[in-house]
Amino acid sequence: MSQHRHPGAPGSAGAVPALPDLPEATVARLPEYLRALHNLADAGHETVSSEGLSAAAGVNSAKLRKDLSHLGSYGTRGVGYDVALLIEQIEYVLGLTQRRAVALVGVGNLGHALAGYDGFASRGFRIAALLDADPSRVGEEINGLVVRHVDELPAVAVEESIAIGVIATPAAAAQRVADQLVAVGVTSILNFAPCVLSVPEGVDVRKVDLAIELQILSFHEHRKASLTALPATGGSALTALPGGLAATDTQEAIGT
Amino acid sequence: MSQHRHPGAPGSAGAVPALPDLPEATVARLPEYLRALHNLADAGHETVSSEGLSAAAGVNSAKLRKDLSHLGSYGTRGVGYDVALLIEQIEYVLGLTQRRAVALVGVGNLGHALAGYDGFASRGFRIAALLDADPSRVGEEINGLVVRHVDELPAVAVEESIAIGVIATPAAAAQRVADQLVAVGVTSILNFAPCVLSVPEGVDVRKVDLAIELQILSFHEHRKASLTALPATGGSALTALPGGLAATDTQEAIGT
DNA sequence: CGCGATTTGTGCACGTCTTCACAAGCGCCT
DNA sequence: AGGCGCTTGTGAAGACGTGCACAAATCGCG
Numbered sequence: 001m002s003q004h005r006h007p008g009a010p011g012s013a014g015a016v017p018a019l020p021d022l023p024e025a026t027v028a029r030l031p032e033y034l035r036a037l038h039n040l041a042d043a044g045h046e047t048v049s050s051e052g053l054s055a056a057a058g059v060n061s062a063k064l065r066k067d068l069s070h071l072g073s074y075g076t077r078g079v080g081y082d083v084a085l086l087i088e089q090i091e092y093v094l095g096l097t098q099r100r101a102v103a104l105v106g107v108g109n110l111g112h113a114l115a116g117y118d119g120f121a122s123r124g125f126r127i128a129a130l131l132d133a134d135p136s137r138v139g140e141e142i143n144g145l146v147v148r149h150v151d152e153l154p155a156v157a158v159e160e161s162i163a164i165g166v167i168a169t170p171a172a173a174a175q176r177v178a179d180q181l182v183a184v185g186v187t188s189i190l191n192f193a194p195c196v197l198s199v200p201e202g203v204d205v206r207k208v209d210l211a212i213e214l215q216i217l218s219f220h221e222h223r224k225a226s227l228t229a230l231p232a233t234g235g236s237a238l239t240a241l242p243g244g245l246a247a248t249d250t251q252e253a254i255g256t
Numbered sequence: 257m258s259q260h261r262h263p264g265a266p267g268s269a270g271a272v273p274a275l276p277d278l279p280e281a282t283v284a285r286l287p288e289y290l291r292a293l294h295n296l297a298d299a300g301h302e303t304v305s306s307e308g309l310s311a312a313a314g315v316n317s318a319k320l321r322k323d324l325s326h327l328g329s330y331g332t333r334g335v336g337y338d339v340a341l342l343i344e345q346i347e348y349v350l351g352l353t354q355r356r357a358v359a360l361v362g363v364g365n366l367g368h369a370l371a372g373y374d375g376f377a378s379r380g381f382r383i384a385a386l387l388d389a390d391p392s393r394v395g396e397e398i399n400g401l402v403v404r405h406v407d408e409l410p411a412v413a414v415e416e417s418i419a420i421g422v423i424a425t426p427a428a429a430a431q432r433v434a435d436q437l438v439a440v441g442v443t444s445i446l447n448f449a450p451c452v453l454s455v456p457e458g459v460d461v462r463k464v465d466l467a468i469e470l471q472i473l474s475f476h477e478h479r480k481a482s483l484t485a486l487p488a489t490g491g492s493a494l495t496a497l498p499g500g501l502a503a504t505d506t507q508e509a510i511g512t
Numbered sequence: 513c514g515c516g517a518t519t520t521g522t523g524c525a526c527g528t529c530t531t532c533a534c535a536a537g538c539g540c541c542t
Numbered sequence: 543a544g545g546c547g548c549t550t551g552t553g554a555a556g557a558c559g560t561g562c563a564c565a566a567a568t569c570g571c572g
Contacts (some may be wrong), residue, residue: 015358019479025559031471049519058452062522062561069521077520078568094471095478102470107271113369114466119450123467124474160270164473168503187480188473192292194375196314206469211379213462214358215287215350217420217444220460222351223275224443281529305549318531325551333550334538 019093032057034062035123060224066075089123101128103162103186105177106169107147108139110192115142128160135194139153139184149181157184164188173196178205218227275349282323288313289320290346290377297339298458305336347380359418359442360368361433362425363393363403366448370424371398384416389429403424406436427451434461 022030026031036056040048050068054061063121068075068086071093075081091097102125104114114120115130130142131150140147148156166179167174167189174193181189182199189205191197194212265371296304306324310317324331325341327349331337347353347441358381360370370376371386371470386398387406396403403410412418421437423430430449437445438455446463447453450468453461 019482022475027472027475028468030475031465033454034471035468050521051519056452060561062563065519065521065561066560073521075520076568078518079569080519093475093478095469095474095481100474100477102468109372109567110369113366116365117466119467120470123471125467125470125565137281147456149466154358163477166470173348186475187506190469190473194294196288196312203479206473208464208466208469209287210373210379211375211381212284212287212291213446213464214356214376214420215290215352215379216284216461217446217460218351218356219278219283219286219349221356221419221444222349223277224458225351226275233415278526306551307549316531318533319529321549321551322530329551331550332538333536334540334548336549 020071020162022070022093027064029057029059029067031181032059033067034087034094037087037090039081041087045083047076047080047082050075053081058099082107096124096126099124099126099128100163101160102164102166103129103131103156103160104166104168105131105150105153105181106167106173106193107132107140107142108168108170111168112142114192115145124219125164129156131156133169133177138215147152150177153180154184157186164190166190166192167197168192174233266473267475276327278326278349282326285313285315285319285323285348286327290343290350291321293339293343293346298345301339303332303336303338309337311328330343350380352380355380355382356419357416358422359385359387359408359409359411359412359416359437360422360424361387361437362423362429362449363396363398364424364426367424368398370422370448381420384418385412387412389425389433402439406433408454409436410440413442417442419441420446421449422446423453424448 004056007155023226033053036053037048040053040056048056048063050061054064057064064074066080071080071089073089074085102120104127106112107115107130111130111132115127120127127145130145130147131153132138132147133150135149138147138149155234162184163186165177165186167177167181167186168179174191174195178189178191178197178199182203187203189197189199191205191207192209194209197207200207288425289309292309293304296309296312306317306321310320313320321331322463324337327345327431329337329345330341354463358376360383363371363386367386367388371383376383383399383401386403387402387409388394389406391405394403394405418440418502419442421433421442421444423433425438427449427459430447430451431453433457434445434453435446438459442461445453445455445459447463450465453463455461
């Protein structure tokens, strides 16, 4: 089994071996492992232990081992994981052996930044098209790509074999764009617009909402503030008593 | 309990009543509910049922009710939730009654976009400072704010009462910036750099990695492709290792 | 050749999150 | 006033994810 056959000549069409169905939580962590592994490879490491890799990826080592075990991974007991092999494995499972083409719709503030973000190119993707509904933006060149009108999507999808659509439009336009993407056969969408998209079964949508992230942080911030104001007795989840609590400056180390 | 005490005159300093400790999963959904509620309010709705709100927020209605019940919410059986009241409740719990000041470090490609993103301002935050380590960027004005050098952070933190730090630097600089933020007392960080930050206990970090989102989509795309290629019989999740797979067409049966 | 040091892979128990299903509560209509 | 339909809030069951702890496997060394 030490036979080390590397996965995919990307080559031709759909005949791909089936994938194990991984737990979603695992899938969400694999990219992080992959990044950490690339760092290790660049630093010259040939093998890495679960302990080392998990530290680099910011997770628990047991979790890491279980995750890797799900993809039938090849670690060596007493030694660790072969960095290069593991990179191959994960890239294969994530479908990164082919460089997928991404269409970015909405070249406003955020869209501009995304179009110029080199993290996509360096991590398995190719921004293949920029689209916008605003005629005054059409024709603009960003990072070597010319912005085209969103109505050209059908043509673009075919020309470039678009696999993933990224929506960076205002919320009001997002659903319409999503429909257009679905109509041309895109089944994976990354949505930056602050709204819920409805799409047919079989289409995957992931949402990134920057304000939501801040609001979650705000909650914890609020919570920490309300805790440090208190004398910290036994830990019962106290339910919002408007009561006394005065002190403002007595903040001290929070309990573990 | 029908007593309806509404939360916060934002007014003065830190004396805030303690918060119930909500499940993380719930906290992560509250902002979405809030956004949906604002939409409903703008559309003139005064009340909304759990069914209606859950649809607008893209979740299951039972989940929504349980989430709201955690914050001791005030719905009326047979009627639904009072939109305005619920907005107040959620904003209070999330700590949005005060407009928190955000410091954005790293005014490159992405940082520029974030600095210009009006979703922050409209949803409870104030970008109070732009910082960068590159002297050639210092002094630039973006959206009415002048970029200052990151070494001025201590002064800025005090002047603006920074509550949250956003890191939009290259990965190599991120840890250093995080340390600086922590040093000036920031306990909530939103990290856009593709790397793991280590911070002391009590500091919250949330990470947004755009490439990771795409990679997760890529997995599902890959998976869908490998499924459609097959005649779909019932079966075990076979373990797809690159190992043997000589034959390209003998693949059979993936599970549902 | 065998032994000990090391590290993976995993069974198991625990906690968290989700979902169903239904009793309790509320308003409206008669 | 009483009953009916609608909607919330929640108990309980199940699915899912996590982390411990240890057996199994491998390497290196004497």
